[in-house]
Amino acid sequence: xxxxxxxxxxxxxxxxxxxxxxxDPISGHTALYWYRQSLGQGLEFLIYFQGNSAPDKxxxxxxxxxxxxxxxxxxxxxxxxxxxxxxxxYLCASSLTPNAEQYFGPGTRLTVT
Amino acid sequence: xxxxxxxxxxxxxxxxxxxxxxxxxxxxxxxxxxxxxxYPAEGPTFLISISSIKDKNEDGRFTVxxxxxxxHLSLHIVPSQPGDSAVYFCAASALRIQGAQKLVFGQGTxxxxxx
Numbered sequence: 001x002x003x004x005x006x007x008x009x010x011x012x013x014x015x016x017x018x019x020x021x022x023x024d025p026i027s028g029h030t031a032l033y034w035y036r037q038s039l040g041q042g043l044e045f046l047i048y049f050q051g052n053s054a055p056d057k058x059x060x061x062x063x064x065x066x067x068x069x070x071x072x073x074x075x076x077x078x079x080x081x082x083x084x085x086x087x088x089x090y091l092c093a094s095s096l097t098p099n100a101e102q103y104f105g106p107g108t109r110l111t112v113t
Numbered sequence: 114x115x116x117x118x119x120x121x122x123x124x125x126x127x128x129x130x131x132x133x134x135x136x137x138x139x140x141x142x143x144x145x146x147x148x149x150x151x152y153p154a155e156g157p158t159f160l161i162s163i164s165s166i167k168d169k170n171e172d173g174r175f176t177v178x179x180x181x182x183x184x185h186l187s188l189h190i191v192p193s194q195p196g197d198s199a200v201y202f203c204a205a206s207a208l209r210i211q212g213a214q215k216l217v218f219g220q221g222t223x224x225x226x227x228x
Contacts, residue, residue, distance in 0.1 A: 042217075042221060043157070045216060045217065048213055050213065056215070059215070091156055098213035099214060100214075101159045101162075104149075104157045
């Protein structure tokens with residue numbers, strides 16, 4: 001079956017512009033996570049959605065970052081007024097239940113120039 | 114503050130021999146540990162996990178060992194195969210407290226298996 005998909009695969013943007021990154025989780029998966037991997041670093045948790053509950057935003061690095069999940073399925077991560085330090089690979093993962101194995105998408109490589 | 118550390122950025126092993134990847138953690142609330150494997154341009158894929166109530170979990174060629182007193186875990190791959198060449202990430206979560214797998218990852222170790 002289809003795995004987690006993310007778009008775009010690559011995004012180059014100018015400093016100060018807003019960007020939207022999209023994640024399509026595996027159908028039926030109730031939990032959705034966003035992570036990012038900066039150069040030379042491990043994956044860093046950003047935000048977690050579970051069903052219709054309020055998201056856990058504890059990993060978001062600043063108020064320029066926001067995310068939503070519409071209809072319990074597709075999620076978008078928005079970064080406003082991008083900065084060079086936002087350059088990273090942004091990864092989305094979904095799982096059937098909150099404590100189940102996470103399946104990752106291929107990621108979106110964001111470069112802020 | 115790096116809660117999960119993989120101190121070896123790279124490891125090179127001869128085909129057929131054992132590969133041992135190491136990981137250390139600092140947060141005593143972590144109770145679930147995982148290893149992920151990542152190929153270039155792909156997302157990480159789950160490899161093997163272990164709960165803090167165990168000290169060993171085996172799946173085919175892969176075995177994960179957990180030493181809670183040392184806050185250390187390791188992944189053993191034996192025998193190593195060329196297809197095992199990838200970046201390996203150690204991850205941990207405080208599943209019991211958080212009720213979800215908000216994973217904390219190490220920096221990764223690039224494993225190269227030489228023919």
